[in-house]
Amino acid sequence: MNALPKIVLVGLMGSGKSTVARRLATRTGTSAADTDDIIEASEGRTVREIFAEDGEATFRAAETRALESALTSTAGVVAAAGGVVLSEANRALLKRARDDGEAVVVWLRADQSTLVKRAESGDHRPLLDDGADDAMKRMAHERTPLYVEVSDVTVDTDGLTIDEVVELVLAAVPDA
Numbered sequence: 001m002n003a004l005p006k007i008v009l010v011g012l013m014g015s016g017k018s019t020v021a022r023r024l025a026t027r028t029g030t031s032a033a034d035t036d037d038i039i040e041a042s043e044g045r046t047v048r049e050i051f052a053e054d055g056e057a058t059f060r061a062a063e064t065r066a067l068e069s070a071l072t073s074t075a076g077v078v079a080a081a082g083g084v085v086l087s088e089a090n091r092a093l094l095k096r097a098r099d100d101g102e103a104v105v106v107w108l109r110a111d112q113s114t115l116v117k118r119a120e121s122g123d124h125r126p127l128l129d130d131g132a133d134d135a136m137k138r139m140a141h142e143r144t145p146l147y148v149e150v151s152d153v154t155v156d157t158d159g160l161t162i163d164e165v166v167e168l169v170l171a172a173v174p175d176a
């Protein structure tokens with residue numbers, strides 16, 4: 001267990017969690033864990049394959065195990081995939097880590113247009129296949145209160161570079 005609290009990044013697809021997590025880890029001399037990567041490594045399949053072959057429920061179950069694993073790993077930074085907050089059990093894990101002083105949870109927020117544009121890259125987002133605009137709108141509506149519920153800090157990322165976001169996160173969580 002690290003002496004310093006982990007920085008856990010949450011937010012919608014395209015908010016920059018994975019890239020910011022890696023850069024933050026480099027900047028603070030630690031490592032980054034990413035729940036999607038943990039799932040792909042443990043399942044031996046891509047996120048897209050898991051959705052296609054077994055459906056979303058199987059993916060979400062693996063996601064809870066991945067979140068537990070990331071939160072108890074030695075990584076100082078965790079990128080928690082966009083849908084992590086959907087499960088009450090996952091939200092409880094995040095809130096317990098916060099309350100125990102083991103994590104600071106940072107919500108990387110961005111406007112709809114920014115998210116849709118950024119989420120175009122990468123092949124691990126089957127939920128956007130039938131129209132990213134509408135899907136993102138629905139997710140923002142459903143999940144915004146959940147990101148608010150689990151996070152200590154919000155960082156607005158619109159128009160910012162990765163390095164600028166990293167600096168804002170570090171300024172917001174000086175003890176991490």
Ligand code: S3P
Nearest residue numbers: 012013014081082083124125126
């Ligand atoms: C999802 C987000 C994706 C990935 C999967 C589902 C979601 O990760 O876990 O496609 O429901 O928001 P990112 O948030 O890293 O894009």
